[in-house]
Amino acid sequence: MADPAVGRGMRGAEAVTTADGTVAGGSGAGVITRGLRRHVDRVGYHLPAAAVFVGTIVLWELSVSALRLQRFILPPPTAIVAALASEADLLRRSALTTLFEAVGGLAIGVIAGLLVAFLTVRSSTARNALLPVAVAANAIPIIAIAPIMNNWFGVLNPLSKMMIVALLVFFPVMINVTRGLTQVEPSVLELMRSYAASEWTILRRVRIPNALPFFFTALKVSTTLSLIGAIVGEYFGGSSEVLGRVIVQSASRLRFDITWAAIFLGAVTGIVFYLLVVAVERLVMPWHASLRGQEG
Amino acid sequence: MTDGGGSAGETRAVGDPVVSIRGVHKVFQVADGRTRALESIDVDIQRGEFVSLIGPSGCGKSTLLRLIGDLTAPTAGIVTVNGKPARKARLDRDYGMVFQAPVLFDWRTVEGNVRLPLDIMGVRGRERDRRAREMLELVELHDFARHYPRQLSGGMQQRVAIARALAFEPKILLMDEPFGALDEMTRERMNSELLRIWERTKTTIVFVTHSIPEAVFLSSRVIVMSARPGRITNVIDVDLGRPRNEETREQERYFQLVTAVRESLRGRVDGETPVASPDRTMAEGTIG
Ligand SMILES: Nc1ncnc2c1ncn2[C@@H]1O[C@H](COP(=O)(O)OP(=O)(O)OP(=O)(O)O)[C@@H](O)[C@H]1O
């Protein structure tokens, strides 16, 4: 899960597309044509995914009416959109509160994970003691202790959800950043040694840049985890105007159109959140964009 | 002819050696025993010399270079650089190193990589940028200043590493097969450039290579090594004039020296080598 290989695999897929774009672009004459073609290619790349999405929605709508499915089994997309409109106020407030919990918890977990990773850089003893425990903790379903967090920090206090999120996020961040800070190529350390560079210089100029891709891999996993953590935490109780409570309560009233609308909102929030991290990643690590092809 | 010009014998006569290696042995402990990488190495390298190390793969050339640079410690013996222990010389940043692999930072542009030692050593602002640009022009990569290392070919990456090593004008340059990844034309041009820099900066260069012509063309002395255990089998004075240029490569003496190095590498060191080195001030390892 929290493995940089995940990120690498994705970059690999992107490399293929850009390579296609470059091939097509290279044969063109003017810069404008080339830019235009690249743009068209990029749209072309997203076209299949968009088609699948739209197709699924249409198929969903048609099969609900064709099979005469009961609304509480599966409401059609049009009903979900209607619920989104009629319950707009409640849904918007709920989504914002849930997002607040998720972001707050994410911040706490990321800061704690970074702190531990940086504190153990110098001590391989501390690392060897902590890392196996962290890897093991990362494998257990931490979400199961949500009721305990609600109990400790108060069901109605958003801090209880934040702590669930923080706990979920802490381990992947700590494990990945520790790896990124320590798994530096020996030859690079040798080069720094030949410059008689201090440990601080090595940390600043080698370890931290080396850890950045690891950190962003963990952060991308964590954005998803943070929304899961917040919503599941809310299932076990909390203020009524949060996505988790809206989902539970509308389902118990058999208003599944609202349930689906809330789920849809959670999904959109998650995707936007994720894309935001990807955008920051590209900004912070321009050299990674360079791995995708010879653009520019 | 430049100052550093004369024959190798002249340069060697003056002053204390820049690098002094005395009775050095290096043994690596490995899982299935020990590797005797270097045995009984004695070498003196004088200020301003250009010394090449040549020998079969695995004979300990890189290890010897790393010993001089204090990147590894000798099992026995003493390495002195600029009159101080190798460690002190490293901490004083007396040398620049070009490794066998380029060792570039993915996250720095080509220019950023060349600037790295300057950043670390506190060279700032315009002076830093000027030197980085100058070095990039030297290795003909100024058009690629904003590229990232992954966008370059292997040979281009190696040229970045050379520019980086030259950027802070070290007193001693330790170069481990720096031109191994280059094509013949670029290689010959880089050879001439390196000689020009060497003559201008009067730096001392220890140069590892697998190419006999390259060793002869560049060096004031060629140290020939043999493998298992790694030891020095011959030291050949290259008494070709300076400056050296394309004509040098056509001289009779040049071919004689190339043959001499080749035969030393084959382990045939007999009386007929056209090399006269009676006044050797350094004690080489036993002649095999
Ligand atoms: N860190 C190490 N651990 C164990 N053995 C080593 C290590 N470094 C070098 N050796 C051994 O020491 C010997 C000399 O290695 P070295 O790298 O100095 O050879 P070289 O002359 O530079 O070879 P090449 O021309 O192939 O680069 C080899 O037998 C090698 O296996």
Ligand SMILES: [Mg+2]
């Ligand atoms: Mg080597």
